Amino acid sequence: MFTGIIASIGTITHIEHKGGDCRLTISTGKLPLADVQLGDSIAVNGVCLTAIELGKQHFCADVSNETLSRTTLNTAVIGTPVNLELALTPSTRLGGHIVSGHVDGLGELVKQKPDARSIRMTFKAPSNLAKYITAKGSITINGISLTVNTVNGAQFSVNIVPHTLHETTLSEIKVGDKVNLEVDLLARYLERLLLGDKAAMPQSNISEELLIKCGFIN
Numbered sequence: 532m533f534t535g536i537i538a539s540i541g542t543i544t545h546i547e548h549k550g551g552d553c554r555l556t557i558s559t560g561k562l563p564l565a566d567v568q569l570g571d572s573i574a575v576n577g578v579c580l581t582a583i584e585l586g587k588q589h590f591c592a593d594v595s596n597e598t599l600s601r602t603t604l605n606t607a608v609i610g611t612p613v614n615l616e617l618a619l620t621p622s623t624r625l626g627g628h629i630v631s632g633h634v635d636g637l638g639e640l641v642k643q644k645p646d647a648r649s650i651r652m653t654f655k656a657p658s659n660l661a662k663y664i665t666a667k668g669s670i671t672i673n674g675i676s677l678t679v680n681t682v683n684g685a686q687f688s689v690n691i692v693p694h695t696l697h698e699t700t701l702s703e704i705k706v707g708d709k710v711n712l713e714v715d716l717l718a719r720y721l722e723r724l725l726l727g728d729k730a731a732m733p734q735s736n737i738s739e740e741l742l743i744k745c746g747f748i749n
Contacts, residue, residue, distance in 0.1 A: 533574045535627030535669075535676020537614045537699045538562050541575070543607050544589065551596045555580075555604070558589050562615045572618040572632065576700070577674030577711040578602050579618075579632025602634045602711050603673075612700045614674040627676025628669040629716050636660050638672065638712040640704055646690060651680070652701070653688045656712060661685040663714035663722075671713035675699050 538561070545556035557575060564585060572579050573590065580592035599605040607613075619625075638660075642653040654672065656664060664670060664687050668679050677689040696702040704710065723730050 532619045533579070533616050533630040533632055533674070534619060534623065534625055535577075535616070535630045535671050535674065537616055537675055537695075539615045540698070540700060541613050541615045543609055543611045543613060546607070546609060549593075552594055552599065554583075554591055554593050555607070556584075556589055556591050557613065557615070559615060560588075562617065564588070564590065567617065574614075574616040574618075574630070574632045574674045576603060576613045577630070577632065577671055577713055578604060578634055598634075601636070603637065603709050606709070612703065614699050616674060628671075630671050630674070630676060630713060631716055632674075633713065634711045635663075635714050636712050637709045640706050640708050640710065641686065642706065648693055650691045650696060650701075651688055652691055653686055654710065654712075655686050658685055660712060660714055663718040665718075668718070669715045671711075673700060673710050675701065 539559060541560050541562065542558045543555055544558050547554040564587070567573070567582060567585060567590070569582060569585060571582050573582055573592070575592070578598060580594065582590040582592055584591035594604055636657040636659070638654040638656045640652060641655050644651050661684065664679055664682055666679055666682050670677055670679050670687070670689065672689070675695065679687050680690055681688045691701055
């Protein structure tokens with residue numbers, strides 16, 4: 532588990548393709564690796580990866596075909612900057628929100644404009660994820676815990692303050708770029724809980740009838 536508070540910007544320094552999946556070598560910048568052990572989890576642009584090799588300022592991780600098919604790591608090249616965060620410990624400050632490191636889908640930056648000293652960015656989420664995104668709720672973009680400002684259909688906006696721009700890779704993305712999205716973990720579990728026993732049935736979905744029954748609609 533993670534918090535979505537980025538600790539360092541790293542760089543992909545080597546990619547070894549292995550029969551459909553790959554092994555990445557990532558330079559960790561200022562990320563502290565002194566207490567990291569083999570097998571520990573490190574979030575890379577919001578993707579939870581397992582460290583299989585450790586150096587003083589780098590680690591290696593295998594990336595499965597499933598992960599490549601669902602995340603922006605599929606288009607990463609040598610030199611690609613990535614947001615890095617170590618896994619939670621019992622003493623970690625929960626400065627963001629609970630982040631699993633399991634990417635739900637790819638979003639796209641559709642607009643950005645200055646907003647005082649910040650940047651207002653508008654992203655478009657896949658239609659199947661839009662229902663989990665709400666104003667003033669939490670969203671993870673490339674591993675960064677952010678607060679949703681506004682929602683308009685599948686589009687939502689976030690405000691990026693100067694510190695976040697400086698400490699993450701958001702300063703480098705352009706309109707049209709894809710990003711890794713992870714929706715709020717609680718929203719996903721709430722959907723399954725509302726289904727009750729129907730969750731065990733194939734392709735169960737929340738209907739208006741179910742929401743009325745549970746008291747969410749009068």
